[in-house]
Amino acid sequence: MEKVTIATVARRAGVSRQTVSNVINTPDVVREETRERVREAITALGYRVNQAARQMRTGRSRLIAVRIEPARDGINGSVLDRFLHGLTDAAGLAGYRVMLYTAADDNDEIATYDDLLSAYDLDAFVLTSTHHGDPRTSWLAERSVPFVTFGRPWGAPDMHSWVDVDNAAGTAAATEHLLAAGHQRIGFLGWPAGSGVGDARREGWHRVLGPWGPSAASTDGVQGGAEAARALLATDEPPTALVCASDSLALGALQAARELGRECAVVGFDDTAVAQAIGLTSVSQPLAEAAARCMDLLAELLDGRAPSVPATVLLPPSLVLRQTA
Amino acid sequence: MEKVTIATVARRAGVSRQTVSNVINTPDVVREETRERVREAITALGYRVNQAARQMRTGRSRLIAVRIEPARDGINGSVLDRFLHGLTDAAGLAGYRVMLYTAADDNDEIATYDDLLSAYDLDAFVLTSTHHGDPRTSWLAERSVPFVTFGRPWGAPDMHSWVDVDNAAGTAAATEHLLAAGHQRIGFLGWPAGSGVGDARREGWHRVLGPWGPSAASTDGVQGGAEAARALLATDEPPTALVCASDSLALGALQAARELGRECAVVGFDDTAVAQAIGLTSVSQPLAEAAARCMDLLAELLDGRAPSVPATVLLPPSLVLRQTA
DNA sequence: TCCTAGGTCTTGAACGATCAAATTCTGATA
DNA sequence: TATCAGAATTTGATCGTTCAAGACCTAGGA
Incomplete structure (x- = not known):
């Protein structure tokens, strides 16, 4: 042989x-x-x-890089995990492979780009966790390195292609579901204003209910969720249902309700393992599809048949009904 | 430029x-x-x-492949996720990069090896989820492709290097902790006999308690855990504490205890996001270290300074104390 | 019959690094 | 001073592929 x-x-x-x-x-x-x-x-x-030989001649590696982040609070880590799986699948079908890298922060990540590009001739990057004033996208754009983000360019015009999930539509659907179930007072438990994703999730709830609705904010986490929920439930006319910006917050809300002996429907966000385990109704992001669409956009960019205007894809999430709502 | x-x-x-x-x-x-x-x-x-040019001449790519599996039951998915993160970090330090691939089953995976090896000149593989009669290890060994497994070669002699976590030590530590806390009747909730990991976890509990102890088995999952736990708790002399083979089972046990209004300490395994979220005491695997050791062993293999005997590393897990025990 | 265009196939060079062998340099020894 | 071993450096070939350009063949038109 x-x-x-x-x-x-x-x-x-x-x-x-x-x-x-x-x-x-x-x-x-x-x-x-x-x-x-x-x-x-x-x-x-x-x-x-032989990819190496081909790459040396063509300058293209058929390799795509994605950053793998540590499971931050643990509870939401599997989101990225599922996205990665979908991306690896989609890339394989399109004849590409996925390479991983880690980075401590944005600047560290940019240094890694430099390394990956010159040493491995990477064809493109997929960025996740975009945020306001993200320095990574401008760095890549300046050097005209092909990339797509999973998450829209918050607070900036669409200078590049992106795929995102319609967060507002998710909480809106959750709120409507609760309304249909007969709830009158539906509260929202979210993150402090300023994060694009968090604000969008609050927006969806607000859009359905109109001007009124009790809401509270806390940084993500079970503990914070419980405290914020306690405050909401302790009022004179407490909400009978809560839409939450994450499964962590939702879990906190459930604990608070149980402590106080209150009936309270709860809907989380992200359909994490925790939601599946404890029977929490949650908004589920179509991660495999999002990954596939990212790959589609990249393939377009790399084949040179990219549209002059950046392509943007907004996917609808779905509500997974379980016991808590 | x-x-x-x-x-x-x-x-x-x-x-x-x-x-x-x-x-x-x-x-x-x-x-x-x-x-x-x-x-x-x-x-x-x-x-x-330029890696491509170097690779063409030397035949080595400084690339390592790992399979990314879909988060099976969701609840345990983050284990692989954390391992991957650690591996990417360790590989980077050693001058290697991690490439991902997916596969539907063992045979599909073997077909992928072939592709990755001939097209990308992959240097090595890291296999996870080893099991009895694993066809992958022999395929790779026959072709003398360097690889390391995270998980020992169950039921086979050590024909290759591996890193594993001492599952039995984990459940033993949990059992001892419960004994020290004054529990007299400590039960075990595990998986059906036959899986290497599951049997080892039962073994650790058994080793500490001696011949006696109520135990039950169920396939992994919250539902199954609840049912099995109900059966155990419904006996005349129910256990006052349960050591479980997974966080899923543990969560089921907690639910069963609450339903029956019984006090029952519970310890899970894997320290997943769920455990962190609900305050479940759990046995934690040192995944970052396991990944680093895998990389060490691979580096040895690839540098040709491999020992004649396969190296094996067994890491001790640690018990993370929370509210449930 | 000759020429040309288009389709089909082949040839030599190049990508950027490393290997193997040849060459030059250095300093010590006779 | 001439010689030589060993250290330091250079030269030419090579890895497997694709690019650019050229060669060959066939059919159609003048």
């Missing part, structure tokens, strides 16, 4: 190296009959293109 | 290409003074080795 190169195939098929290369990359310039003969030789020999 | 190659550096330092290459790969054969001059040129120009 020797090394099979393009020359081995060429010899067996009785053609030149270049013809074999053409069969692989631009089949339509090769005559039908020759093409078949070469294809036969390729499968018979089990030939596979 | 043109492309900087080894020739650019050579010209600037006034030496030949090969000398630059030597400074990078075998610095000790270059005279001190020359070495410094070349190093200066390298940093001044911001030169970075």
